[in-house]
Amino acid sequence: MKKSYTGKSIIKVAGKRYLKIPKLGYIKTSKTGFLEGAKIKRYTVVLEPTGKYYLSLQAEVSEPQKHRLTGKKPKS
Numbered sequence: 001m002k003k004s005y006t007g008k009s010i011i012k013v014a015g016k017r018y019l020k021i022p023k024l025g026y027i028k029t030s031k032t033g034f035l036e037g038a039k040i041k042r043y044t045v046v047l048e049p050t051g052k053y054y055l056s057l058q059a060e061v062s063e064p065q066k067h068r069l070t071g072k073k074p075k076s
Helices: none
Strands: 003-007 018-021 025-028 039-047 053-060
Antiparallel strands (some): 039 053
């Protein structure tokens, strides 16, 4: 059986590799660059039977910038 906790509180990016989560404090992570400009709406922390923890984020991001087409083919 998996144990999990879901929250709606504010999560803050704290440096390049850390997130600050209410009740848990600072956690080390990767990929915080993807969260720039994103509004984190909800998070879930799951404890797997193996003893590993996983963090799942639900985030609201702005629409990506559109790039104009160049007509060039990718190199293979």
